[in-house]
Amino acid sequence: MGPVRTGLKEGGAYRQYQRGFVVYSPSTGAQVSRGAIRTAYGKLGYEKGRLGYPTMLEAGIAGVxxxxxxxETISLDFHRRRACPCRSHPGQMGGWTWDARVSGRACF
Known part of the structure; x- marks a missing residue:
């Protein structure tokens, strides 16, 4: 377990654990960040990038x-073995749906 790192954007903080990180901001609360989704999050600049802070825990539906x-949302497709940022909007699947076919978006 690492020390709590403070001083992030908008009063945020994070702490590293053996299997991932807990990322906190006053507006989103504490959220787990780990694995391939965290790797993609890092490549996009963590909280300073266009994604901002995580707003929910990881969830899964039909292999994604x-x-x-x-x-935005990062989706990890286990069949294709890649993580992609994609737009999210109100819809299905727990209140949210996503469009992974956003042109010009890199997958990791």
Missing amino acids: TFQKYQG
């Missing part, structure tokens, strides 16, 4: 694991 952020 996803985590919603303030700006």
Whole structure:
């Protein structure tokens, strides 16, 4: 377990644990960040990038694991073995749906 790192954007903080991180901001609360989704999050600039802070825990549906952020959602497709940022909007699947076919988006 690492020390709590403070001083992030908008009063945020994080702490590293053996299997991932807990990321906190006053507006989103504490959320787990780990694995391939965290790797993609890092490549997009963590909380300073277009995603902002995570707003929910990872969830999974039909072979796709996803985590919603303030700006977009990252989905991890186990069949294709890649993580992609994609737009999220009100819809199905627990109140949110996503469009992974956003043109010009890199997958990791």
